[in-house]
Amino acid sequence: MKIDIGLADLIRISPMIAIFLASLIPLTSKLFNSNKEPSNLITLIQGLGGLIIGLVLLTVVGGSGETAFNKALIFDSLTLWMGIIAIVSAGAALIMMYENFSTNGNQFSELVFLALNSVVGMLILVSALDLLTVFIGLELMSLSLYLMIGMSHEEKLSKEAAFKYFVLGSFASAIFLYGTSFIYGTTGSTNLVTFMQEAVGLVQTNRLFLFGISFVILGFCFKVSIAPFHAWTPDVYQGAPTPHTAFMATAVKVVSFAALLRVIATKALVGSDGLFVVLQWLAVITMLVGNLGAIVQVNLKRMLAYSSIAHSGYILVGVITAGISDKGFFGASSVIFYLFSYCVMTIGTFAIVSILEKSEDHLVTLDSLKGLASKKPLHAFCFSLFLISLAGLPPALGFFGKFYLFNAAVGEGLIWLAVWGVINSVISVYYYLKPMVLMYMTEGEAEIAGHSLNATTVTVLASAVFIAILGVLSGPIFTAVEKSFIN
Amino acid sequence: MQSTNFLTEVGLNHYLILSALLFVTGMTGVLLKRNIIVMLMSIELMLNAVNISFVAFSKYLNNVDGQIMVFFVMTIAAAEAAVGLAIAVTIFKRFKEINIKFFEHLRG
Amino acid sequence: MDHSLLMAILLLSPLVGFLINGIRYKNPTANLSGGIATAAVAISFISSLILVADLIGMPAEARKIHVSFFQWMAVDSFKINAAFYIDQISAIMILVITGVGSLIHLFSIGYMHHDKGVTKYFAYLNLFVFNMLILVLGDSLLTMFVGWEGVGLCSYLLIGFWFSDKEKAAAGMKAFITNRVGDAAFLLGMFVLFATFGTLNIQEMNALAPTTAEASWLGAITLGTLFLFIGATGKSAQIPLYVWLPDAMAGPTPVSALIHAATMVTAGVYMIVRLNPLFIVAPNTMMVIAIIGALTAVFAASIGITQWDIKKVLAYSTVSQLGYMFLAVGVGAFGAGMFHLMTHAFFKALMFLGSGSVIHAMHEEQDIRKMGGLKKYMPITHMTFFFGWVAIIGIPPFAGFFSKDEILWMSFHSPLGSPALWVLGAIGAAMTAFYMTRLMCLTFWGKSRVPKSVHPHESPTLMTIPLIVLGILSVVGGWVGIPEVIGHSLGDIPNLLEHWLHPVIKPIPNLTEAEHSMEWMLMGVSVSLATISAFIAYHFYVKSPETPEKIANSIKPLYNLISKKYLVDELYFGTIIxxxxxxxxxxxxxxxxxxxxxxxxxxxxxxxxxxxxxxxxxxxxxxxxxxxxxxxxxxxxxxxxxx
Amino acid sequence: MLLSTILFLPLIFALIVLIWPQDKTIRHVAFGLSIVEFIISLIVLKDFDASSAQLQMIEKHMWIERFGIQYFLGVDGISLWLVLLTTFLTPIIILASWNSIDTKIKGFHAAMFVLQTAMLGTFLAIDAIFFYVFWELSLIPMYFIVGIWGGARRIYATIKFFIFTMIGSVLMLVAIIYLMYLTQQASGHMSASLLEFYKVKIPFVGGSILNLQSLLFFAFSLAFAIKVPVWPVHTWLPDAHVEAPTPGSVILAGVMLKMGTYCFLRWVIPLFPDAAEYWAWLFLSLGVIGIIYGALVAMIQPDIKKLVAYSSVSHMGYIIVGMFVFNHFGITGSLYQMLNHGVSTGALFLLIGMIYERTHSREISKYGGLAGVLPIFTIFFFIITLSSIAVPMTNGFIGEFLILLGLHKAQPVYVYFAVTGVVLGAAYMLWMFKRVFFGEKGELVKDEKHPLKDLSVREIAVLVPLVVLVFWMGLFPNHFLDLTKSSVNHLVTNKNKYYLEIKE
Structure with a gap:
């Protein structure tokens, strides 16, 4: 077989190259002026610049539908949309890192380097069509993330979180690899395109292939914190510095779901009824665990971790719908839209949390929210807007995300999943209302961290505006996402 | 000449069983051993088990892709080891403790 | 004058009186506010006189004045107009209401002279007259119901007039809620009738009423009329729902005179007479009405004997007399019922006002044990009260005799009635004579037990004029409807009332011709019974005051039971409330x-x-x-x- | 464009109030703005053509094209008066809460305006999802109003209120989505507009609950039953009322309960005719139980606000009974009773608010003899009590009479129980009236430290329009019923194959 890697392929992966080069700039500039940390602002600007260039290139090159590197990477609309969401979330996380206590210390340039590399890994993961490329992207993203968490100024918890994330992450990727080897064994190649067509038949006949696919999917389930494999999420989200938690909860989750979507697109679910049932039960348990866990929490970050687990459950419903729907890309586009709305909300929420942190080892408990409304009415209002949107109440973007998701589920006949999802969002309303109660309805002296945090506040405002406005205008966006699939 | 049965002839299944065994030992290593370094080693063990199965399949299908993948896996395993050890060092510097039983502060 | 204008004046002048007094409710001058109120009712009395005169002018069959002001409710097939009409029956009623009403207004000026809420009192009184007129003149059952509950509301306001006293407020509430139970039944009756006839207009319903009697208990008309009757028991204080009337004496005495003697309580009887074509076709309901009427008459009379509060005695006497009216209506003698209603209005209002002037004179003292021998202090009140007394116990020349005797005769003679009913009636008549004479002896005759601090005096002329007028009426009133058996014998004096009501009252089916001898005989028995019990009472309470004590002690448990009103209140509280x-x-x-x-x-x-x-x-x-x-x-x- | 202006004007007002510079004049601005809103809504009344049963003043633009969800506004006989009730009550509430709301005034008025938009949206929206957005939107401002300016246990009460309503409405969302798919199967393209829903033939088979129309019927009616509230799911109402500030309970009792009953008339009965008819017995008995239970329990409440809350459970029982009788009287009666309940219970809460401002206590036992001290207050309270007990010549009577008439015409058995409601109603209201207004002076009334002063001019200005309305609706109901006549007629005659056209 002739492998031709020409200029066209390089152009297609230009966003990744651009971001990678941009990640080197802060390090080399530190190198040249004798390891003296350049001002954080400049590093931040360099990092953001790299991301913006990558974003521009991605919009130019993505969505064209071609493959690169002998079908190892594909740049279809899934890559485009997920890439955009990932980069934007990463940008927001970078801004938060610039102002958060535990991350804006003297190693900020290394931090930006690792973050940008993690974004490169994400882009690879999103566009990967070959299981091996998926593995590479996954590992690049995760490894840089482990180090980022480890580097936090806060001594105790972040180190423990980093190690936990590392061990369990590599444990899961080993399982993923094991599955890939089985797939390779049965079909002779790890490229999704090759076994895309006969996957349905293979899954029923060949026991080994079924094992392979299952291991791959379960490996992904770890990454997006689905129920039995979610145990790491609360600890890591709480331990890691808030910007990194935001980074993980949004960008990492989005791209992992994208890769899962690609694997699911092989219609394995249609073939094996067992897999379909297991995934449904996983979705149900995830929602339950996420929502129930969040109710009893006292620490705000830990509560938001559980809430993100619950949201993974909702998204898994969308993924299942995408998996079994033969006509149209309604399921997949609803997942994308939901991820988009989820990211916007979560970025805003974690930005608020990072604002509330007065020092690097200050654990933001729910009580520290008391009376925030009287002190900081704007922040309190934005935070309530995020909570309303996370709970899925109508005027906000979150409702429309959930609406499309459950609409797709009902379309495919998964009515009981939709009902279960809807009941869970009622349970979730209880703990989403708790902070609002504390902010508005109880007196207290909640105080924002001393020095001015205008950059993070800008992020908060941006996401609040997005939630309020895009909620109503979600129609055109959704059709755009869906149309991009069809051509 | 002897009949080619399971005992005498080393075929694909043998390798698969070997890699499965290795994988399981690696897994139990992670589950049971309390020492951080040993955990890292058992993760490496799991990855190598996967390598074995890759090579076995590639030999059996006699197409070379499997073996190329092994290189990828090995490089990434090396990178993982480096990162893992770096984190282990920071933990040791901070906690003066190598046994994971001591850092269970994040729970509930 | 044009009828609709007259009707408007008739109805609206009390409302205007209410509004004027209502707005200036703080102002304490009794004369001014009393004047306005009395004027308002007097105006409507005059306009009703004119209207009735027009009515008399009309030919006998088509005696009807119908005025419709605006369409009140119109939902699909259910159309109700705010329309009013006067026919023979309602003519009597509006005359009684406005006539007796204005007299009582006049009396209240004197009675309520020193009360600071007097303007509010007159406002409520006018509102009551307005509502009573709507009830009486209502064209459809629903318009009647509006007046029906409006009247209940005003009685609530007036009973609880001195609201600072807890019992009085409780009495008001009790009256309203018991009435409300009756009204709920009234509603059910309306629904059943609307379901059968498709309209609630009284004229149309009477026209549509079938001619054959309805046998079954669950027939539409029987059920409807039964519910209407339960509504009537609520309003006119019959057996199950009479408990509120004695407590209603907590209100000022003129209120008791107007509402709880003359007008409101008779609404139930009036409603049945007005719907007589429906009731006559439902024999079962008629039987129920008759039985309950008779029972109430005896039951209330028995309690009346043991009461010591002057107004309570009169209250139980009212319940008993209403029992007679229902007995009359129950046996189909609608004319007799209306006749007794009219005469009762006169003498009962007279006696209540009399008791009012006694209480006024005795400085709010109502217990007859602390009275006695008031004859010499209050000659006019005594004389008028004497006329009332004579009328109620049924001494021949007076009003009560003619109306009550007519009822007793019809209860015996009518196919719907039975001798047993006559016996109950007779016993009731005897008891009435006994307790009324007892009341007369204890308050006016006999030796005076008035405590030293109190020295009674005759009430001012403003209060005695109504007494005198009512005294004359209760004497003359009876001659309007002399039963023809007496009429013939005394040189065929026509029974004007019977003749007047004839076109509107359905005759009792298969009524046999009455032989006069039986009628005379029964009349004799009832009159003699009444006179004997009157003498016994006179003997007990004037000649030897201690004998009633001895008798009371001998039948101690029974006496206590009756004096505590058969513990009916406690029964209701215990079992229901x-x-x-x-x-x-x-x-x-x-x-x-x-x-x-x-x-x-x-x-x-x-x-x-x-x-x-x-x-x-x-x-x-x-x-x-x-x-x-x-x-x-x-x-x-x-x-x-x-x- | 008229309906959109009415709908979104309050949102603009909310913004104006939020950014208003000085605190002193906030209330005047808010009051003025709400009057403007009321006047504009009168134009709707003027333009409304009473003779046609079609949807009028239509505004229809595609919103989410993919699912056929439209920005679809329309008004007809059934929803007209409720819109006017909302715009009529809001200025009264703002005027009444002049000095009962003294903290975060801007927030309060903004929340009140957003709530007004949400309620108007629920009454005007004809598209399912568009309706659902407003239906849920109304929860949030009410949550804040009760939560921030409420009484002692306000947090418990407001969360309970929120979760109760939320449970019902999310099930409705799934039912709406399913209906949208039914429209897709029926007419090819998916659409969420109510007119398309009416055209869908939903299979119904008697017997078990598990057939499609019954399931959808119950999903919808659970959401609305909680909001009404129908008997078993009513426990949130007393808590919400007791803890809510005066304006909160007035708007809650005045309009928000009507959202539930209106939706029964608009979304449940015409959409699932066979299921509604089949399960009518259930709702009739729940309604009747609600009437009797509400009245009985109201009788023994120590707290006056809880008493009025349970009384509105009883009144809403009447409305539910009126609706599930499917004849002219019942439905006209229940529509009219919605307006009456809005006026009379709204006024009752205003009055309780006024006395609460003076004595800061809602214990009935602490009152007594108020009539002597506050004559004007007593007169107003008595008139509103009459309207609440449904005494003739007041508005309550017309509604209750029609409902009972309709009930008797359709199902005579229930009417005997429902009628007891008339008696029990009088019992608990008058008993409360006696204990509070008559008898000796209670401890609150007689202590000289802060003598009670009678109603101020402002308070009288709040109550006069309501009293005028009580008598106007009582004596001349046709002025109001004529406008609903054709729509109700249309609903009753073709209930089984209900359809709605649009009047160009």
Missing amino acids: NPLINGSKRLWMFIDVNFIDKITYVISDLVRGGGGVVRALQTGNLQQYAMLIGIGIVIALSIIIMR
Whole structure:
């Protein structure tokens, strides 16, 4: 077989190259002026610049539908949309890192380097069509993330979180690899395109292939914190510095779901009824665990971790719908839209949390929210807007995300999943209302961290505006996402 | 000449069983051993088990892709080891403790 | 003058009086506000006189004045106009209401002279007259019902007029709620009738009424009329729902005179007479009415004997006399019922006002044991009260005799009646004579037991004029409807009232010709019974005052039972009201607090428990998580493989 | 464009109030703005053509094209008066809460305006999802109003209120989505507009609950039953009322309960005719139980606000009974009773608010003899009590009479129980009236430290329009019923194959 890697392929992966080069700039500039940390602002600007260039290139090159590197990477609309969401979330996380206590210390340039590399890994993961490329992207993203968490100024918890994330992450990727080897064994190649067509038949006949696919999917389930494999999420989200938690909860989750979507697109679910049932039960348990866990929490970050687990459950419903729907890309586009709305909300929420942190080892408990409304009415209002949107109440973007998701589920006949999802969002309303109660309805002296945090506040405002406005205008966006699939 | 049965002839299944065994030992290593370094080693063990199965399949299908993948896996395993050890060092510097039983502060 | 204008004046002048007095309710001058109120009612009296004169002018069959002001309600097939019409029956009623009403207004000026809420009192009184007129003139049952509840509302306001006193306020509330029970039945009656006739207009219903009697108990008309009757018992204080009338004496005495003697309580009888074509076709209902009427007459009379409060005696006497009216109507003698209603209005109003002037003179003292020998202090009141007394016990030349005797005769003679009813009536008449004479002796004759501090004096002329007028009426009133058996014998004096009501009252089916001898004989028996019990009472209470004590002690338990009004109030409270209140406390506690809210608590604890389980899962130990992943994979794979 | 202006004007007002510079004049601005809103809504009344049963003043633009969800506004006989009730009550509430709301005034008025938009949206929206957005939107401002300016246990009460309503409405969302798919199967393209829903033939088979129309019927009616509230799911109402500030309970009792009953008339009965008819017995008995249970429990409440809350459970029982009788009287009666309940219970809460401002206590036992001290207050309270007990010549009577008439015409058995409601109603209201207004002076009334002063001019200005309305609706109901006549006629005659056209 002739492998031709020409200029066209390089152009297609230009966003990744651009971001990678941009990640080197802060390090080399530190190198040249004798390891003296350049001002954080400049590093931040360099990092953001790299991301913006990558974003521009991605919009130019993505969505064209071609493959690169002998079908190892594909740049279809899934890559485009997920890439955009990932980069934007990463940008927001970078801004938060610039102002958060535990991350804006003297190693900020290394931090930006690792973050940008993690974004490169994400882009690879999103566009990967070959299981091996998926593995590479996954590992690049995760490894840089482990180090980022480890580097936090806060001594105790972040180190423990980093190690936990590392061990369990590599444990899961080993399982993923094991599955890939089985797939390779049965079909002779790890490229999704090759076994895309006969996957349905293979899954029923060949026991080994079924094992392979299952291991791959379960490996992904770890990454997006689905129920039995979610145990790491609360600890890591709480331990890691808030910007990194935001980074993980949004960008990492989005791209992992994208890769899962690609694997699911092989219609394995249609073939094996067992897999379909297991995934449904996983979705149900995830929602339950996420929502129930969040109710009893006292620490705000830990509560938001559980809430993100619950949201993974909702998204898994969308993924299942995408998996079994033969006509149209309604399921997949609803997942994308939901991820988009989820990211916007979560970025805003974690930005608020990072604002509330007065020092690097200050654990933001729910009580520290008391009376925030009287002190900081704007922040309190934005935070309530995020909570309303996370709970899925109508005027906000979150409702429309959930609406499309459950609409797709009902379309495919998964009515009981939709009902279960809807009941869970009622349970979730209880703990989403708790902070609002504390902010508005109880007196207290909640105080924002001393020095001015205008950059993070800008992020908060941006996401609040997005939630309020895009909620109503979600129609055109959704059709755009869906149309991009069809051509 | 002897009949080619399971005992005498080393075929694909043998390798698969070997890699499965290795994988399981690696897994139990992670589950049971309390020492951080040993955990890292058992993760490496799991990855190598996967390598074995890759090579076995590639030999059996006699197409070379499997073996190329092994290189990828090995490089990434090396990178993982480096990162893992770096984190282990920071933990040791901070906690003066190598046994994971001591850092269970994040729970509930 | 044009009828609709007259009708408007008739109806609206009390309303205008109410509004004027209502706005200036703080102003304490009795004369001014009393003047306005009396004028308002007098105006409507004059306009009703003119209207009745027009009515008399009309030919006998088509005696009807119908005025419709505006369409009140129109929903699909249910159309109700705010329309009013006067026919023979309502002519009598409006004359009684406005006539007696204005007299009582005049009396109240004197009676309520020194009360600071007097303007408010007159406002309520005018509102009452307005509502009573709507009730009487209502074209459809619903317009009548508007007046029906409006009257109940005004009686609530007037009974609880001195609201600072807890019992008086409670009496008002009790009156309204008992009336409301009756009104609920009235509503049900209206629904049944609307379902059968498709309209609630009284004229149309009377026209549509079938001619053949309805045998079954659950027939539409029987059921409808039965419900209407239960409504009537509520309003006119018959057996089951009479409890509110004695307590209603808590209101000022003129109120008792107007509302609880002359007008409101007779609404039930009037409604039945007005719908007589319907009732005549429902023999079962008529039987029920007759029985309840008779029973109430005897029952209330027996309690009346043992009461010591002058107004309570009169109240029970009213309940008993109403029993007679219902007995008359129950046996189909609608004319007799109306006749007794009219005469009763005169002499009962007279006696209430009389008792009012006695109380006024005795400085709010109502217990007849502390009165006696007031004859010499209050000659006019005594004389007028004497006329009332003579009328009520049925001494021949006076009003009461003619109307009550007519009822007793018809209860015996009418096919719907029976001798037993006559016997009950006679006993009732005897008891009435006894307690009325007892009242006369204890208050006016006999030796004076008036305490030293009190020295009674005759009430001012403003109060005695109405007394005199009513005294004359209660004497003359009877001659309007002399039963023809007496009429013939005294040189055929025509029975004007019977003749007047004839075109509107349906005759009793298969009524046999009355032989006069039997009628004379029965009349003689009842009159003699009455006179004998009167003498006994005179003997007891004037000649030897201690004998009633001896008799009372001899039948101690029975006497106590009767004097405590057969413990009916306590019975109602015990069986209905208290269990209702305690039951609803338990009900609320059981359902709202322990059942539904408990479920919400259980669910929230369940959810919180679930949260606890998830929390326990997070032990923080790394290997526990890896174990979890391992187990998860094993379970997932086994399910995948199995299916 | 008229309906859109009415709908979104309050949102603009909310913004104006939020950014208003000085605190002193906030209330005047808010009051003025709400009057403007009321006047504009009168134009709707003027333009409304009473003779046609079609949807009028239509505004229809595609919103989410993919699912056929439209920005679809329309008004007809059934929803007209409720819109006017909302715009009529809001200025009264703002005027009444002049000095009962003294903290975060801007927030309060903004929340009140957003709530007004949400309620108007629920009454005007004809598209399912568009309706659902407003239906849920109304929860949030009410949550804040009760939560921030409420009484002692306000947090418990407001969360309970929120979760109760939320459970019902999310199930409705799934039912709406399913209906949208039914429209897709029926007419090819998916659409969420109510007119398309009416055209869908939903299979119904008697017997069990598990057939499609019954399931959808119950999903919808659970959401609305909680909001009404129908008997078993009513426990949130007393808590919400007791803890809510005066304006909160007035708007809650005045309009928000009507959202539930209106939706029964608009979304449940015409959409699932066979299921509604089949399960009518259930709702009739729940309604009747609600009437009796509400009245009984109201009788023994120590707290006056809880008493009025349970009384509105009883009144809403009447409305539910009126609706599930499916004849002219019942439905006209229940529509009219919605307006009456809005006026009379709204006024009752205003009055309780006024006395609460003076004595800061809602314990009935602490009152007594108020009539002597506050004559004007007593007169107003008595008139409103009459309207609440449904004494003739007041508005309550017309509604209750029609409902009972309709009930008797359709199902005579229930009417005997429902009629007891008339008696029990009089019992608990008058008993409360006696204990509070008559008898000796209670401890609150007689202590000289802060003598009670009678109603101020402002308070009288709040109550006069309501009293005028009580008598106007009582004596001349046709002025109001004529406008609903054709729509109700249309609903009753073709209930089984209900359809709605649009009047260009």
